[in-house]
Amino acid sequence: MVPRPVRPLDERGVLFSGVEATAMTDLPKAYTPRDVEGRIYERWLAADVFAPDGAGSTADPDLPPFTIIQPPPNVTGSLHLGHAQRTAVEDLMVRHARMRGHPALFLPGLDHASIAAQFVLDGILAREGASRQSLGREVYLERMREFVDATRTVILGQQRRVGASADWERLRFTMDDESARAVRVAFERLYQDGLAYRTEALVNWCPGCRTSVSELEVVPTPETGSLWSVRYHLIDEATGLPDPGATVTVATTRPETILGDTAVAVHPDDDRYRSLVGRRVRIPFVKRDVPVIADDVVEREFGTGAVKITPAHDPDDHATGRRHGLAAPTILADDATVAGTGTAYDGLDRYVARRRIVADLAELGDLAGEQPHEMVIGRCQRSNDIIEPRLKTQWFVRTEPLAARALDATRSRRVRILPERFEKTWEHWLTTIRDWNVSRQLWWGHRIPAWYCPDGHVTVTADEAGPRACDVCERPADQLVQDADIFDTWFSSGLWPFSTLGWPEETPDYRRFYPTSVMETGYDIIFFWVARMVMLGIHLTGEEPFHTVYLSGLIRDPDGQKMSKTKGNVVDPLGVMDEAGADALRFALIHGATPGQDQRFGPVKLENARHFANKLWNATRFVAGARPSTIAADAERRLPDAAKLGPAEQWLRSRAAATVEAVDAAMANHAFGEVTRLLYDAIWSEYCDWGVELTKIRLADESLDPDEREATWWTLVEVLDTYLRLLHPVMPFVTEALWAAIPHRATDPELLIVARWPGVGERVEAIESAVESFLELIRGIRNARSEARLEPATWLAAEVVVPTTLGPEFEVLRPAIERLARARPLERRLTREALTVGEGTLAIIAGDLEAVVQPPVGSADPAAAELDRARMERDLAEAEAWLIQARERLANEAFVSKAPPAVVAGARDREAELVDQVERLRDRLAHQRSTER
């Protein structure tokens, strides 16, 4: 079958049509994602910024490319939250690399999902009263193509809503022409290299799906079954007839397979049966006489110690049969009905036959017993049918040599798996790997490019037209028949990192972007997919297909339940985005993302993320609106004048530098959750809560030198710009929209998506600690006010002792401190003794600073004074406790001699600080008591 080629979509952004455009600078009071996201995505598409070689790309061609090939979602339906998280994480990495100037390729794709797609379509057909068989192969495949076209549109639309900055021009499908060719060439290569072979073997057969499946697709399921004891009659060698009185009792969980028995086995050292070895027994119903054999595999403790051997229907029996040269008659058809036994059971379902056989044995008097039995049976991952081991001629890939090289790739660290602990799982699976059954008796997939001549010779070719003649006997093509089977869907997936880039051709993309950078996927398909990509990639291309494997965890519901359609707890990402926006969804999902770790996801996390987007929106709205009138609305971005910066401005810049540094470190560690936490705190708790608040009063102060106000505004703009850049990979839409509302540098591009990632600025520790002291003071005053239950709105007179080292900063920040502490006038004192202490005075000990606050005249409330004293006594008790602890530590000889000097010095500083604090608190309390007297 020649798959229909899949072209990139041309109906771009179709999901967003009808959305009213809003002027960028006109920011509404609340952030409404729906008004913004569609327009932004359209702009990105129009600017052609997703492709590394797009017209709008600002990539530095000298930097190494960064490539993520998207794990192609199955075209079986719509995407769920897990997909949204994966896309968000992949997109985050790609956007980050793109902003750092790397040519960044995010190559999207779709998977035909052979068995999964057939399972879904078969379900749809069943509801229509039709079936795969009733339609026939051609009609069925036509139907499948219609189905796939529909789901494809839904899936691609969902990914755009999430904000995937994928290069849609390079969209690929595992069933397109290029993939089909890659599959044929790969298989031909494996065949020629002796790594693909065809043989009759016992395979896992799913009677529902009517195909073999690999052992990975068999789910071991514990169940309570029965263990039946059945008497087989020994053959009297003199007469050649069964002896009615001499029997051997075998134990079996599958009496219907009696029809395929070719031996009875006992343990060679089992004295109970020693004399029987070599004799023959008669198998009931089929009247076959089979030997009693001795074999080590028999467990003497199991059942009666004698077991029946059915080589065609049990893996252990198959091995035993081979060792003893036993025949292996097949007794089941593809649909798991009994067939070809020549008994009355032919045509019956395997379980109907089981009941009949048990009943018939009982009637014959040969059923010796039945008891409940705990066992593990294999079920089909897809259809849940009970898997039937069956002898079939199938194609296999020899995995041992491939696995050895895959192991070498991880052991040598050429491929790193995150989190690292999965390397153990990887090691275990690859060292115990079995050959891979790659043929499937399905229709939707890549046909195996193998042809057979009437003599059974095999010809494998990658030629799309098929072979010209039999490789062995040279019979012409018209006498050859192509294998009816298709490949396991994971075979084409295993080629994905390079088939998408043009392999087997040496295309420019292949040369440029292969090997790829990071493979992000779920840990549940590490064997199905990751291992096969590494094995096939190394063999076929000579290189590891990627250097990092990032394994995501599962998204669970708020109760920790796995999301599934049957439980009805599946969340549609589109609904979530309608409600909260794509950015909030992305932020929430990334916030909880730790590699290899599942996360619970619910509305609470989403709310928080939505609020954060709104906070950012309003912060930008404030900054944009606070532009001093001396700066033109369309002014080009200027750096603030360093000489005009106040402490708050320097603090903001230093904190931004700290944040860039921390975010860089977290990104390098793939700690994306940490990135969101860092930015949340920096933006909300630092920039908004303190930075904006401290600078507000300066911005509004008409009495100031315009240069100073401008420097303040440019600082707010600069730091906000930095945060928007840092946050862009996580929340691309809102950051892009807001970035448009603030001035840019002359060197900046039009769009944030292709703007440069910020460099680390200069940290100024002295300013950070100075400003932190004043923040402590503000917190202290607020706290004292609240504890003393004073009216929040009233202005309180205050005095503060400010050491000369902090004097200049204090003078500049005084109006801001007054405003934030609601303390005015705020007088500076040079010594503690100079503080005015009267009735009801509140005392504040805040780090280096000490202050007093006077309650409003006439409102001196004895109760308030009492509350304040209680607060200070609490603080004192606490400080004293810490001091005792600190002193005990320093008194410890071992600590002082063995701990690193820096730690000891730190402890001494801490002690001194506590001594000072305790002293000041005691002093203050004593003072207060004296004034009350």
Add this chain to the structure above:
RNA sequence: GGGCGAUUAGCUCAGUUGGUUAGAGCGCACGGUUCACAUCCGUGAGGUCACUGGUUCGAGUCCAGUAUCGCCCA
């Protein structure tokens, strides 16, 4: 049977080489019409870091074992 993970505030989770007042969001309590944001602001309460033992000057963090829950492999 083998392996892995989780166990930290009422709930959901951070806590990267061991360094000393263990953090956040939500929830809770009290208070707020301060001109970006009530999708907000301020203040506060709340934790013997599952348990037992060990290593260490020092353990949420390292080691051994136990318990509960979950996953993978056979």
